[in-house]
Amino acid sequence: MEEGETAEELLIKQHRKEKKDLQAKIQGMKNAVPKNDKKRRKQLTEEIAKLETDLNQKHEEELKQLKSTADTKVEEVVNGVETIQLEGGGQEESKQPRVTKAQKRRDKKAAQEKERESRIAEAEVQNLQGVRHQEGLKLAQKLAQQQLQIKEIASDGHCMYRAIEDQLAQRLKPALNMSMKELRSRTAEHMRNNADDFLPFLTNPNTGDMFTTEEFEKYCSDVEHTAAWGGQLELQALSRVLKLPIEVIQADSPTIRIGEEYDGEILTLVYMHHAYGLGEHYNSVERLKEAASADDN
Structure with missing residues (x-):
């Protein structure tokens, strides 16, 4: 044990080593399966997801056990004064220089550095145990069953439109692609032209009353010209504009499917409730790299 290291910091170091060892094992498993064996590759993907989940659950349990059994030690230093035991049992205070x-x-500076290291260690523990980490694991398992993985989209208020933009670029001919700005503009236009389909679902957050015509127009203007966050109403509008079905995969809820009346290739998004500490966020998806490599060969 290095001087000053706590039991929690040592456990985190051990967990890092175990994760590194698991990645080495996974790489060996991948190398042992021929790239053209699609069936075995699919099974391997599921096995890897289970190994990673099991290891993370083991780490969580070990951290919980450590926290429940650890003794708290408190160092008391009183004004930098030492007490010296004198003959006869008396005590004399000897002030330090x-x-x-x-x-x-x-x-x-040393105290600040120690506090910073402690915060980093605690953040790592919180991330391992936190809802964001668990959500990511569940989504990875769901997507692996479809030979998919998350493709990160910037968290800038435009994430839903950027995810749709990415899906269009992956799945359609370039001539049919639309930019994020065009997607926003077409969404607002469709909502304005079909107000009766959208207005009943929009209410003033302060009064609870349905939007007035003026409030609805401002809402559509925000959709078109600002970084206003998009939701299910905007996805319904986009599905109609593109005449394509859209599905939204979530960790703890059933997949949402919009525009099932259309026959085109499905656009797939991932909806995350606990992303980046900012709350809700949309990501795109892409083929699992292993699956894509097998197809190429």
Whole structure:
């Protein structure tokens, strides 16, 4: 044990090593399966997802057990004064030499560094146990069954439209692609032209009353010209504009399917409730790299 390391920090180091060892094992498993054996490759993907899930669950249990059994040790330092036991049982206070300003600065810097390291270790524990991490694991397992993986989209307020833009670029001919700005414009236009289909589902957050005509127009203007976050109403409009079905995969809820009356290739998004500490977020998807490599060969 290095000086100053806590039991929790040592456990996190052990977990990092176990993760590294697992990745080496996974690489060996991948190398052992021929790239043209699609059936075995699919089974391998599911086996890998289970191995990663099992290891993360093991790590969670070990961290919980450590936290429940750890003793809290408190160091008490009283004004930098030591007490010296004298003969006869008496005590005398011996004041330490005055600490220089330079030493105080060094001590403060060392304390800040120690606190920073502690926060990093705690953040790693929280991430491992946190809902965001668990959501990511569940989504990875769901997507692996379809030979898919998450494709990260920037979290800038335009994520839903950028995810649709990415899906169009992956699945359709370039001539049919639309930019994020065009998707926003077409969505707003469709909502304005079909107000009766959307207005009943929009209410003023302060009064609970259905949007007035003016409020609805402002809502559509925000859809078109700002980074206003998009949701299910906008996805319904986009499905009609593109005449394509859209599905939204979630970790703990059934997949949402919109525009099932259309026969075109499905556009697939991932909806994350706990992404980036900012709450809700949309990502795109792409073929699993292993599956794509097998097809290429």
